[in-house]
Amino acid sequence: xxxxxxxxxxxxxxxxxxxxxxxxxxxxxxxxxxxxxxxxxxxxxxxxxxxxxxxxxxxxxxxxxxxxxxxxxxxxxxxxxxxxxxxxxxxxxxxxxxxxxxxxxxxxxxxxxxxxxxxxxxxxxxxxxxxxxxxxxxxxxxxxxxxxxxxxxxxxxxxxxxxxxxxxxxxxxxxxxxxxxxxxxxxxxxxxxxxxxxxxxxxxxxxxxxxxxxxxxxxxxxxxxxxxxxxxxxxxxxxxxxxxxxxxxxxxxxxxxxxxxxxxxxxxxxxxxxxxxxxxxxxxxxxxxxxxxxxxxxxxxxxxxxxxxxxxxxxxxxxxxxxxxxxxxxxxxxxxxxxxxxxxxxxxxxxxxxxxxxxxxxxxxxxxxxxxxxxxxxxxxxxxxxxxxxxxxx
Numbered sequence: 001x002x003x004x005x006x007x008x009x010x011x012x013x014x015x016x017x018x019x020x021x022x023x024x025x026x027x028x029x030x031x032x033x034x035x036x037x038x039x040x041x042x043x044x045x046x047x048x049x050x051x052x053x054x055x056x057x058x059x060x061x062x063x064x065x066x067x068x069x070x071x072x073x074x075x076x077x078x079x080x081x082x083x084x085x086x087x088x089x090x091x092x093x094x095x096x097x098x099x100x101x102x103x104x105x106x107x108x109x110x111x112x113x114x115x116x117x118x119x120x121x122x123x124x125x126x127x128x129x130x131x132x133x134x135x136x137x138x139x140x141x142x143x144x145x146x147x148x149x150x151x152x153x154x155x156x157x158x159x160x161x162x163x164x165x166x167x168x169x170x171x172x173x174x175x176x177x178x179x180x181x182x183x184x185x186x187x188x189x190x191x192x193x194x195x196x197x198x199x200x201x202x203x204x205x206x207x208x209x210x211x212x213x214x215x216x217x218x219x220x221x222x223x224x225x226x227x228x229x230x231x232x233x234x235x236x237x238x239x240x241x242x243x244x245x246x247x248x249x250x251x252x253x254x255x256x257x258x259x260x261x262x263x264x265x266x267x268x269x270x271x272x273x274x275x276x277x278x279x280x281x282x283x284x285x286x287x288x289x290x291x292x293x294x295x296x297x298x299x300x301x302x303x304x305x306x307x308x309x310x311x312x313x314x315x316x317x318x319x320x321x322x323x324x325x326x327x328x329x330x331x332x333x334x335x336x337x338x339x340x341x342x343x344x345x346x347x348x349x350x351x352x353x354x355x356x357x358x359x360x361x362x363x364x365x366x367x368x369x370x371x372x373x374x375x376x377x378x379x380x381x382x383x384x385x386x387x388x389x390x391x392x393x394x
Contacts, residue, residue, distance in 0.1 A: 004036040005390045008101040009139075010092075010123070012113055013043035014064040014072070015262065016229040018305050019107055020046055021200045022170065026105070026139070028052040029379035033387040038099050040092065042116070044075050047261070048286065057095050060088050062116075067233050067324050072115055089119035093126055102390050103135040105168075110159040111144050111182070114152075124163040135165045135389050139382075141304050142171025142197070143181045146328040153184050160188050166389065167191045168382050170198045170304075172375040176336055181329070195382045196375030197308050223254040224360070225295040225315075227288065229303050235263065236351065237320055238271055238281075241299055243353040245279065248360045253296060257281045258288065289313065297363045299356070302334035302343075310342065311372040316363040317343040320351055342372070 007030055011023035020043060027037045028050065037054040044061045061075040073079055096104065104127055107113075109120045127134055138160070147153045160167065169178050173194050178185040185192060226241045228234020238257050245255050257275070259268055261283060272281040285291065292298055293313040300306050302321040310317050319337060321330035337343040344359040344366075375381075 004034055005102040005387075006036045006038065006099055007103040007105065007386060008038045008040060008096055008099050008134075009105045009107070010040045010120075011042070011107040012062065012116060013041075013046075014062070014069055015067065015233055016260065016303060017046045017049070017262075018229060018303055019043075020049055021305065022141075022198045023107060023139075024049050024051045024054075025198050025200050025379040026382055027054045029383035030386060032380070033383045035103075035383070035387060035390075038095070038101070040095055042088075042092075059091060060084070062088075067322075069115075069324055085118045089122055092119050092123060096123060096126065101134050103137060103386055105137045105139050105386075107139045109138065110156045110164075111138065111140055124159075128163060135386070136163055137166045137168060137386065138164050139168050140170065141329070142169065142176055142178075143329045143332050144178070145326075146181060146332075148326070157184055157187050160191060164191060166193055166385070168385065169194050170196070170378045170382070172196055175374055176332075181332055193385055194375075195385065196378035197304075198378035198382065199308055199312075199376050200305060221294055221296045221315075223256060223295055224250055224297050224299060225291055226255060226257040226299045227284070227306065228301050229260055229284075229306060233262075233322055233324075234260065234301060235267060235271070236348075237299070237301065239274075240351055240353060240356050242271075242274055242276070242279065244356040244360065245276070247353060247357040249364050250296060250360060252278075255279045256291065256295075258284045258291075260284050297360055299360065302330040302337070304333070307333055307337060308376070310337070311374055312376075314372070316366040318346060318356065318359040318363050319343045320346045320348055320356075323348050340372070341366070 009023050009027060011019055013019040020041060023039060027039055030037050031052045038057060039051055039054045040057045040059060042059045042062055044063050045058060062072050065071040065073045109116060127136060167188060169192055171194060226238060228237050238259065241257065245251055275281045289309050292309050292315050295315050298310060298315045298317045300319060302319045319334040321334040323331060334343060334345045338345045344362045346355050346359045
């Protein structure tokens, strides 16, 4: 029996956990296509992520120093040195050398993760030097960070043309095309494949296992759900939600704040201590979509996974996009949802109790939307594209 083709996925999350969860969904889908998968993670380990039967290789962890991603630090918050970079790069190259994959998937780079050039350029050069070169695949979300410097666009296009065989765009062109955020996409059009959105998959049961999603699809809605993904950002959004609740039309409804594990425990406890009766503050839960489906209004940022959940549930939304240091991705996604009458948007620089209250009160009057028609088979489609590209590989 021929051995299974091996795929290596490189993924680096810096603030939230969305990148890692999307990589895990891709890994499980590729296993279903009878591919052997190794996942190389460069971020701080996140509990509860399902990689299926993948081999997991953890690099010395990196994370962002702050929401602006101004600097990368190690898991303990220490600034990294050139020697540290060299050691991590050597470890990455050793893992890939030993795996000898037929396909290498690099998440984001060269469109993003420029601070990781110290290890990703050597990685690309390594596999390019092999006699039997693997398929090199770049995996990106539906919307990219807009590049303000033309020389960076030129460099990115050159790297794609030099090293990358395929660019998998995990989105639906009916929602938004890559050109909307990356006009130079036309220069690499021959390498671009739209896969549909990659959904992590919703749990069939609640936390206590007592209720199933199917049983509650038509349950009456109640309350407000406030969330900010699974990462370290969102403190201002949660604090403002606590201030806004008594001012909104939904002040008598229960409010639930789901706080990511990336928020430090003292900050989380301080937020919980501030909560008035009728407000629950707890850590992020695996049954997020079930809670979202039951909410009257959702208040959140505009991350990839959260917006997918809003598309599926039709819950009226208030979106406060994360902008970081010049980040544009979430703003563009939020504006698209507003264009489709799926959300009210509050610019983060205008966020206060008054603006959030006004947005919540507008969202209450929005018509309950049906599930948005979109391609959500991105994981399975990606796996089929990759498996087909490896046909004939030993």
